[in-house]
Amino acid sequence: MAAESASGYIQHHLTNLTYGRLASGEWGFAHNALEAKQMGFWAFHVDTLGVSVILGVLFILLFRAAARRATSDRPGALQNLVEVMVEFVDGSVKDTFHGRNALIAPLALTIFVWVFLMNFMDLLPVDWLPKLIALVTGDPHVFSRVVPTTDPNATLGLALSVFALILFYSIKVKGIGGFLGELALHPFSSKNILVQIVLIPVNLLLELVTLIAKPISLALRLFGNLYAGELIFILIAIMFGGGLLLGALGVALQWAWAVFHILIIVLQAFIFMMLTIVYLSMAHEDNH
Amino acid sequence: MNINATLIGQSVAFFIFVLFCMKFVWPPVITALRERQKKIAEGLDAASRAARDLELAHEKVSQQLREAKAQAAELIEQAKKRATQIVDEARDQARVEADRVKAQAQAEIEQELNGVKDALRAQLGTLAVSGAEKILGASIDRSAHAELVEKLAAEI
Numbered sequence: 001m002a003a004e005s006a007s008g009y010i011q012h013h014l015t016n017l018t019y020g021r022l023a024s025g026e027w028g029f030a031h032n033a034l035e036a037k038q039m040g041f042w043a044f045h046v047d048t049l050g051v052s053v054i055l056g057v058l059f060i061l062l063f064r065a066a067a068r069r070a071t072s073d074r075p076g077a078l079q080n081l082v083e084v085m086v087e088f089v090d091g092s093v094k095d096t097f098h099g100r101n102a103l104i105a106p107l108a109l110t111i112f113v114w115v116f117l118m119n120f121m122d123l124l125p126v127d128w129l130p131k132l133i134a135l136v137t138g139d140p141h142v143f144s145r146v147v148p149t150t151d152p153n154a155t156l157g158l159a160l161s162v163f164a165l166i167l168f169y170s171i172k173v174k175g176i177g178g179f180l181g182e183l184a185l186h187p188f189s190s191k192n193i194l195v196q197i198v199l200i201p202v203n204l205l206l207e208l209v210t211l212i213a214k215p216i217s218l219a220l221r222l223f224g225n226l227y228a229g230e231l232i233f234i235l236i237a238i239m240f241g242g243g244l245l246l247g248a249l250g251v252a253l254q255w256a257w258a259v260f261h262i263l264i265i266v267l268q269a270f271i272f273m274m275l276t277i278v279y280l281s282m283a284h285e286d287n288h
Numbered sequence: 289m290n291i292n293a294t295l296i297g298q299s300v301a302f303f304i305f306v307l308f309c310m311k312f313v314w315p316p317v318i319t320a321l322r323e324r325q326k327k328i329a330e331g332l333d334a335a336s337r338a339a340r341d342l343e344l345a346h347e348k349v350s351q352q353l354r355e356a357k358a359q360a361a362e363l364i365e366q367a368k369k370r371a372t373q374i375v376d377e378a379r380d381q382a383r384v385e386a387d388r389v390k391a392q393a394q395a396e397i398e399q400e401l402n403g404v405k406d407a408l409r410a411q412l413g414t415l416a417v418s419g420a421e422k423i424l425g426a427s428i429d430r431s432a433h434a435e436l437v438e439k440l441a442a443e444i
Binding site for chain 1: 291292293294295296297298299302303305308309310312313314315316317318319320321323324327390403440
């Protein structure tokens with residue numbers, strides 16, 4: 001670290017390992033941010049995808065192991081943990097979502113646990129996984145951004161999936177006409193046809209902004225919180241290289257910020273889950 | 289901070305996880321939870337039912353005890369009454385018997401007395417005659433004077 005400048009260190013920690021089509025025309029990893037940018041849309045953040053998929057598989061295997069041995073008698077430790085989660089999510093869904101849809105609760109559980117696990121990577125010391133990856137790949141300068149939720153692609157991917165479900169269920173429940181009517185005829189409506197026609201563009205503008213704001217806010221809220229948190233962790237980590245006094249201060253700050261972040265990561269996972277339930281609940285309501 | 293195909297990969301992974309969770313994780317866990325809830329509810333129900341049964345049994349027992357006590361008291365009362373009745377009856381019988389015995393004894397005494405009186409009377413007649421003989425110095429013809437003696441004896 002001593003050889004790198006502070007900004008270089010930050011840069012290194014906040015650049016994704018990008019795989020895509022290089023300027024030369026062949027496929028490979030980008031060696032710097034500029035190269036990654038030039039790859040355009042058809043490129044993949046290998047670190048984001050890798051870590052998130054590993055965590056997702058971990059979630060699935062863990063919960064599947066508990067579900068396979070699920071018994072209505074005395075539960076084991078793992079089943080207990082899983083049951084607490086399931087019961088918590090089930091309660092949240094029942095409180096908010098009043099329709100009948102078998103997808104909502106498992107969806108909410110997946111979002112909550114997966115987002116929590118991805119956020120949890122935040123609490124690992126910032127250099128552990130990158131150093132491990134560097135050791136494994138043998139390249140000390142390999143980029144790796146280990147908290148998937150600090151990558152807007154990850155949060156936007158989740159939010160757009162939720163958005164697709166919102167659209168799907170809106171149209172399924174209300175019909176295309178009902179859904180378009182909801183967009184075009186509210187909040188301003190009039191009995192006079194002419195006035196109504198004038199009001200339609202206004203309504204459309206308002207409702208479309210509201211609609212599109214849902215996934216954007218969902219994605220950016222999670223991304224912003226985690227990105228800022230990770231940035232602070234990195235800044236604190238820089239202090240470790242700044243002598244004994246600064247290092248000691250860094251340790252204290254690191255600890256305090258990590259404790260605070262235990263709250264943040266759970267809260268953000270919960271908010272993401274709760275808003276998803278609320279949005280889907282609104283998509284199922286046909287009372288306009 | 290590029291937006292790229294990562295988000296598609298993320299979405300695909302997300303849907304796969306959700307579907308897996310919906311098919312293989314959620315149903316068994318939630319079924320187990322519901323079953324346990326039912327079991328616990330049934331257990332609590334059974335416990336409260338048993339408690340109610342116990343209370344009923346307690347009540348029944350105390351009522352039976354009360355009844356038994358009342359019966360016993362009644363029996364004792366009856367027995368006492370009967371005892372006094374028997375004593376009274378015995379007393380009455382004894383009195384009647386005693387009266388009868390007394391009356392009989394009196395009759396006997398009277399009879400004896402009369403006998404004795406008759407005997408005395410007869411003896412007195414004889415004594416009077418012999419006294420008169422002694423006084424007169426001659427014997428009186430018993431048969432001639434029998435009527436007189438009889439009269440005398442009757443006067444005594």
